[in-house]
Amino acid sequence: MSSGADDARTAHRPSAPARPGLRERKKAKTRAAIQRHALRLFKKRGYDETTVEDIAEAAEVSPSTFFRYFPTKEDVVMYDVFDPVLLASLRSQPRGLDPVRAMRAAMRQVFRDMDEEDREDLLEREALFRLVPDLRARMMDELLRTVSVLARIIAERTGRRAGDLGVRVVAGAIIGALISAWLTEEGESLGVDTYRGMDRALEKLESGLSL
Amino acid sequence: MSSGADDARTAHRPSAPARPGLRERKKAKTRAAIQRHALRLFKKRGYDETTVEDIAEAAEVSPSTFFRYFPTKEDVVMYDVFDPVLLASLRSQPRGLDPVRAMRAAMRQVFRDMDEEDREDLLEREALFRLVPDLRARMMDELLRTVSVLARIIAERTGRRAGDLGVRVVAGAIIGALISAWLTEEGESLGVDTYRGMDRALEKLESGLSL
DNA sequence: CCATATATTGACAGTGACTCCTATTTAGGA
């Protein structure tokens, strides 16, 4: 998500035509630079071994500025994790599919439509999440939010209240199964493999939990 | 989570035939004191508003000592979260039950056998987890470990490999459903209610995810 | 084109969690 011409993507919906605003453009560029250098350094020297000051220096801004763009060091990696894109895709799935199948279809679509650069970016972050406890923990917490959003979407699709226990259980189970598949015990982390694993996890879910 | 000998934690109140060693006893007492004062202060002044120094002073030890007993401030609250007790109970469930039903039975048993003091203690922590982002995130991460352990138990019970995707999916789905129930959108947090919610969540899981 | 309101920034001075090192005490065994 970071590189190239993605000015409008950050805050507002794609519906509004791109609105330059020279100030905004500079901001987007700074943000992208910080993030790009941060990820590069994390990859090269490790997360804990890279200080905010290092990142700031590499991106040619002051530490203060770093924190104006990202509330915490974690957030540099965090941003954009389990995307809105996926959830949007999920919303657009045909009404007929039950939640698990719909999720599966949405994942396939998103994964297919992702270009190479984004995919590598995702892998990069995935490795960090696996490896760095603070980031992993933070990601898990973000997933709580994802469960809520997922519940809302499922509720829409099935005409129930988002608070309905059944709905929340399904949402939780889906996310839980995905995470568990992502875990892969002794984590290898190949991109396609990860997707494969998650897809197969949902396939299992489709056929129930009986064992 | 690293080094071996922190099993003193389990030595709560049970009048287990004490294994003196005057030194050990002192250690256990210090640990307990730190933790007790910490939780008391967290409740009274809030987690972020209570410094390690505050806790150390209340427990009459030096800050250095605090960190020798608990690797991080988080760990004072963390300890004992989604108990080994539950997992032990799960192991002892009759072979005939499928994983979800077994888990449900285990939860009921543990909840029933818990005495009032422990229950209050749990509530206390639960509130902290809900409220304090760092703690909540950390707890979510601990849950990853719980999923793995759960997977191992399910594997034992069903005669499969712990790495089996089906097994892991079930484990993940169970934990995911429980968390989702725990979430309760606008979280109230009554003890019995929380248990009720989780029980009903597993009940839903039993009957499949179709909706 | 200028003047003024508004945003963005860098420098600086905290605070608090955590690490590492050292000197001193204290428990338990010889």
Next chain:
DNA sequence: TCCTAAATAGGAGTCACTGTCAATATATGG
């Protein structure tokens, strides 16, 4: 009782993060 190993207090240092302030850059109305 003395010797050793562990436990402790204390201090110095790092780093993430916060808040404040003044300097500068940009947008905008006149």
